[in-house]
Amino acid sequence: MRVSRAAALLVPLVVVTLAATACTPGPAAHHGAHAPAASASQELPYDVRPLIQPPKKYFGVSRPKAPTSMKPVDAYAEMVGRKPNLIAYYADWGDGFDATGVRNAWSVGALTVVSWEAQDISLTDIADGVSDDYLKDYARAARRLNIPFAISFADEMNGNWETWGTTRTTPQETVRAWRHIHDVFEDIDATNVIWAWSPNIIEPTGGSVALKPFYPGDAYVDWVGMVGYFTDWDPHTFEGLFGPTVTEVRRFTRKPLLVLETGAMPGGHRAGDVRALFEGVTAAPDIIGFTWLDHKARADWRLSVNPEGLAEFKRLAANDLHGFDVRKAG
DSSP, rough: OSSSSSSSOOOOOOOOOHHHHHOOOOOOOSSOOOOOOTTSSSSOOOOOOHHHHHSEEEEEEOTTTTTSSSSHHHHHHHHHHSHHHHHHEEETTBBBOOOHHHHHHHTTTTTTEEEEEETTHHHHHHHTTHHHHHHHHHHHHHHOOOOOEEEETTTTTTSSSSSTTTTTTTTTHHHHHHHHHHHHHHHHOTTTTEEEEOOOOOOOTTTOOOOOGOOGGGGGEEEEEEOOBOOOTTTSSSHHHHHHHHHHHHOOOOEEEHHHHHOOOOOHHHHHHHHHHHHHHHOOOEEEEEEEEOOBBBSSSOGGGOOHHHHHHHHHHTTTBBBGGGGGGG
């Protein structure tokens, strides 16, 4: 997120707009805790189930200004030799629903992931319904558009660097806020949303905050999104970096795993780190893909700054397992 683990990411906000249109939905599918019937005058919600556990891997990216503008995505696809089918961006609580971005991504066969950050509001206030007018407007806009997208709310909640993290709130309040947001969407029949619960990876050396107390429950979650980066001081293997988190998560849920946010520091290790990422995601049937953070922050995660790492990334991205047209899933 904008404040990272060791690298203290400074990701710019995407300017979002509120708009509404529609696409052709599949059969109605309520995959959360509540399942109200669609109005007879309203088209059925898009069936997101084939996108939750797809036959191939998501090949994702986050780049400044995408997906409101698709030019950064097009340039990335040309650079790495494959079109991303998962596009992540960051939004503050209070930002409008970016219907334009979601539509842009969908039009080229990609799914949008919104990392929704609770800046300037407490999770207790969200759970208590203080900003329900805003939340309901957002959910209604998402339902009117009726294109699938994913929400990752208050990710890295198990760390102490975010305003919604462990120094500001409790796991119980995190769960209460998550469930409240989810229930508002369900009550409005906005079930075209995939819900990604996204903790930071637990430290490979141990001693991290337990994850289970933050988990809202299987009825409220579709994906477990892991946030973790290859740095100069962390393990340079996929198992070493992500393995402890996978092991802990599997103690309380079997939901599909997604490496929601990752990258590797530039330098001599990057090519090997890229190889570890691809090989780890490829080998694990329950890990459905990854999203590379292609931003310059306090560390430069952009692939373009390291020719050896880029060459390895491009070579491995040629595997047809990575990437698929999300409009044709299922």
